[in-house]
Amino acid sequence: MTIHRTVLLQEVIDGLALKPGGRYIDGTVGGGGHSEAILRGAPDSHLLGLDADPLAIQRTAARLAAFEARVKLANQNFSQLGEAARANGFDSVDGIVLDLGLSSDQLEDRRRGFGFIAGGPLDMRFNPNQGLSAAELINVLEPDELADLIYRYGEEPASRRIARAIEAARPIETAEQLADVVEKAIGRRGRIHPATLTFQALRIAVNDEMGALLTVLPQANELLKSGGRLAVISFHSLEDRIVKEYLRSASRVRPAQPDDPPDMVRHEPTLRLITHKPIVPGDEEVANNSRARSARLRVAEKL
Ligand SMILES: C[S@@+](CC[C@H](N)C(=O)[O-])C[C@H]1O[C@@H](n2cnc3c(N)ncnc32)[C@H](O)[C@@H]1O
Known part of the structure; x- marks a missing residue:
């Protein structure tokens, strides 16, 4: 459907x-x-x-x-x-x-990891048969590369703080885990989930x-x-x-x-x-x- x-x-x-x-x-x-x-x-x-x-x-x-x-x-x-x-x-x-x-x-399918929905693996590939998943990417990148990616594709001002928090929490396997790590790192700012820009950045990078x-x-x-x-x-x-x-x-x-x-x-x-x-x-x-x-x-x- x-x-x-x-x-x-x-x-x-x-x-x-x-x-x-x-x-x-x-x-x-x-x-x-x-x-x-x-x-x-x-x-x-x-x-x-x-x-x-x-x-x-x-x-x-x-x-x-x-x-x-x-x-x-x-x-x-x-x-x-x-x-x-x-x-x-x-x-x-x-x-x-x-x-x-x-x-x-795609966003609402928990198996895809595009959203913050509990239980899904952090995948985010439009084609799950090709390339690296978002989890594979964030678990291997150097913290500086990760921060640059989140800044560049998410225009996220707190990218360095988020990258350090991700590094400390690795390995990250699920979308929910990543959303929690980002929320703990930068707190809530209004109605939009604090991990929104980080998720956007990862999705853009994973799918080039x-x-x-x-x-x-x-x-x-x-x-x-x-x-x-x-x-x-x-x-x-x-x-x-x-x-x-x-x-x-x-x-x-x-x-x-x-x-x-x-x-x-x-x-x-x-x-x-x-x-x-x-x-x-x-x-x-x-x-x-x-x-x-x-x-x-x-x-x-x-x-
Ligand atoms: C916003 S949806 C399209 C919705 C569609 N216009 C409709 O009315 O149902 C975007 C779609 O583009 C696909 N997509 C994104 N980037 C793509 C790419 N580089 N090549 C092919 N498909 C892509 C996604 O998998 C997704 O299914």
Whole structure:
């Protein structure tokens, strides 16, 4: 059963300017909310849905089964978007959506260790069959490396204190244990759990989320047909900065720099910005879904 509530659903559909018979890629298929709306909104369209999480693909295959041959799903990381698209015959598409981060299905599954829920192992991998889990990572990193990671990806001001407390408590095996260690180290500050930024930082590091985002954007641009749309939803400032900077630079002529060599290639823009400021959810959506609170949607069109 899917419990994830799709964020900015109508705004993404409007942003994609759906075309009947179009070809679309959902790089973060998750619970399938955006994918289903694309398939319903664009008659005779075809969709390729990717997710790094094998469980998400399994669940969503059942949800989208009614669309039969119009859907292909693949358990792949969007850092391999170009390859996955070409392998499935989606090398020239009308729209691509990326709804970043994790789903509520993942957050609330205690076996995954994304949240502070009691009893879960500290895993946090979107794909539990690949790479190091969060527990493996925090149990092997030097305290300085751990502090840098928590500062960089969580923007957590108390990162050094937290890293020292983690070092003293190692080995840490469960999400609950880590949440307790952080709470003891820095105390409670208001309504938000004190380990929130530490958990965010670890999840980003475990899944190399910034690396994947940096690599997917030019691949997505490359796959779009002229007039095709790219819609990206981010959930924190580190992600949004990467998306904003990429879309801005791809939509501008590269200005000449004083130290450019004479044969420097001038970059012509490849995208046109559709949103100059990000689209954010309305009050009603935020009231019904607290996860939507920090969502920001940016859309661009291929020239
Ligand atoms: C916010 S959810 C998507 C929800 C979906 N739009 C819906 O309406 O149900 C994000 C999904 O992206 C997946 N994901 C995150 N980073 C990924 C990556 N680099 N490659 C592929 N999937 C990724 C996560 O596993 C998660 O299922």
